[in-house]
Amino acid sequence: MRPESESELSEMLRAARGPLRIVGGGTRSIGCVDGDVLETGGLSGVTLYEPGALTLVAGAGTPLEEIEAVVAAEGQGLAFEPRDLRAVLRSEGVSTIGGVFAANASGPRRVVAGAARDFALGVRFVDGSGEIIKNGGRVMKNVTGYDLVKLLCGSWGTLGVLTEVSLKVLPAPKTRAGVLINGLDVAEAVPVMSAGLGSPYEVTGAAHAPVGAGGAPVTMLRVEGFEAQVAYRAAEVARLIGRGAVIEDDPAKIAADWRWVRDAKAVAGAEGDLWRISVRPSDAPSVVAALDAKAMLLDWGGGLIWARVAAGHDVRAALSVPGHATCLRGAAAAFHPAKFGVGRLEAGLRDKFDPRGVLNPGLMA
Known part of the structure; x- marks a missing residue:
């Protein structure tokens, strides 16, 4: 099924x-998910774009690439830097803006800019009973009562089918610089990333790959903004963290490096199961030590761990610290089980918005 309206x-x-x-x-x-496929690609098109107001409205089925091209023409972008996971999930197709918000898909810049849901101003959706619902609008302070905009973001289509999204865009960074440290292990890299993120120099990305694109361990920090500011801030970050840090200022190389991080290319191999693990950054070294992973990437200063492990390996059994782990690819692909109280709240919400249980049933249960 492919509705056109x-x-x-x-x-x-x-x-x-x-x-x-x-x-x-x-x-x-x-x-x-068993069931008839309902695909939202027919609900497509940018219906409003006001660069001066930093606001865009589009149908949920609008390709993400189309939206990025529209805002890039005005020197703007999506600050939450949505990931393209087609390589790691071995999927095809075209990412849509509705899918981005339904999954709350947020990239490396989330640590400073916020998640996708923080840029959603309003939504229109149809619930499991067929009722059309609108919430929010085109400015930040416009929600009274229950904030359904935030609720729908990250609900993976289990509460309603998004038809339209209003979102906030921001000016794209004029200049970028990378601060690279080679040869650190995870236990050394996490404090370095924390120091960069905790500094006054506005680091907008902090990632570590035990096996980088060049084959050796690499820790990556990113600074963005105006040219004169970026040069100064990157130099100060490198001085602050020491450890032989070098500054990368080639725009093409920096863009490629952070696309590699954004799209988790370090774990894109075909062998094994793929897991997405969220923990406190300070707990990342102990989690990594217990994983026995074939490939790994740390983002968000160590708060997000991408791990490719042997098929059938239960990552949650190794998670002895607070956090959650979702298997994205493999026989056990599923979300982390919700705690009892949270699970009851989620079930109650699903019962209200989808009383017949027809929308992606069992996906997040």
Whole structure:
């Protein structure tokens, strides 16, 4: 099924007599949901873009690349830096803006700019009963009552099918610099990343790969902004952390390096299961030591760990610290089980928005 309008989608959901698998471009699917495929690509197009107001409104099925091209033409961008996981998930298709917000897909800049949900101003969606719902608008302070905008972001289509998203864009950075430290292990790299992120020099990315693109361990910090500021701040970050830090100022190399981080290319091999693990950065070294991973990448200063492990290896059994682990690819692909209290809240919300249980049933349960 591929609705071409919000009203057509509403009719389809009202008429549904069994489970539906909700997809945008099919690039971020986790696990296998049984049911008829309902694809939102027909709900496409940028309906409003006001560069001066930093606001854009688009249909949920609009390709992400189209939106990025539209805002880039005005020197703007999506500050939350959504990831492209097609390589690591071995998926095809075209990422959509609805899929980005349904998955709350956020990249390396999340540590300073915030997540995708922090840039969502308003949503329109159709719930499991076929009711059309609107929440939020086109400015930040416009929500009264329950903030459904934030609720829908990261709900993976289990509460409603997004039809339209209003979002905030920001000016794109004029200049970037990278601060690179080679040869550190994870226990050494995490304090270095924390020092950079905790400094007054506005580090906008902090990642570590035990096996970098060149084959050796590399710790990467990023500074962005105006040219004169970036040169000064990068030099101060390098001086602060020491350890033989070098500054990379080639724009093409920096862009390629951080796309590699953003899209988790370090773990893109075909062998094994892929896990996404969120922990406190200070706990990352002990988690990494317990994983026995085939490939790994740390982002968000160590708060996000991408790990490719042997097929069937239960990563959660090694997670002896607070956090959660989601298997993105493999026979056990599923979200981290919710704690009892949170699980009851989630089940209650699903019962209200999808009482018949037709929207991606079991995906997040």
